[in-house]
Amino acid sequence: MGIVRKTKAVKILLDLFDNGFSAISAVDLVERLKDEMNKTTVYRALDRLEDDGIVHSFVGKSGLKWYAKCKSSCTADHHNDVHPHFECKKCKKVMCLPVEVTIPNIPNHTIDNTAVFITGICDNCND
């Protein structure tokens, strides 16, 4: 189970995700919120938000953990809304890509989960 109490810390985090950047790393959040809450609180609150299907996480190319808000379709038990993530090597922004990636059939393998991480140059930096 995830969030039980709507604490100050949780409200601040939810607010940040709503007035949304596309995705933010745990490290960035810890730094950005260092005057408002302890880094342990950031990590633990993110854990709970993810448990509840409010945010989802993924690891970037360097192994850092990133978080982004889930679409309303996600719940605690079912994490729908699976999509690739994109890191712009120019502006360093990381974003969710609302596209579908099809994995070809892999004989005798049962696919559980697919994580796609793309790097390149984003639309904003491209023109």
Add this chain to the structure above:
Amino acid sequence: MGIVRKTKAVKILLDLFDNGFSAISAVDLVERLKDEMNKTTVYRALDRLEDDGIVHSFVGKSGLKWYAKCKSSCTADHHNDVHPHFECKKCKKVMCLPVEVTIPNIPNHTIDNTAVFITGICDNCND
């Protein structure tokens, strides 16, 4: 530039990759080779092997770094042979998948690199 001298450590590593498991994490290698070389040596030798296109690396679901041998088509300057990686949640093995994943067009984005990491159950564990 990568490997210049064929040291004992490099030979041991190459030997491991040849009598190949599919993919192995740096952490596993450090542990497995702890009696034969220092962990710093493992990390540095892997770096050089990757520079030369002899092995390639990728980040697993938990953020750990994994290594696998490259196909002969890879060189120091051109890393061909891009493919998804698969982790079996039963036997915990991680392997290279020799399949092609097509990324749909993303308007105005320039794609540089794509990493696909799949989890599920491997052929061996499936029957």
Add this chain to the structure above:
DNA sequence: TGTATTAACGCAACTAAAATGCATTAAATT
């Protein structure tokens, strides 16, 4: 085959991300 050069190594110390233990605080419930 010996000597010189320096890439590579070992070891200790360090860094960064994340996790943990525990006493304290503040949401929620009554």
Add this chain to the structure above:
DNA sequence: AATTTAATGCATTTTAGTTGCGTTAATACA
């Protein structure tokens, strides 16, 4: 308002990987 306990803050620890530096051993060459 009093009670309960989820959530927090702070200190400490763990884990993965890196760095600096003195030493060693692979290669080249006399």
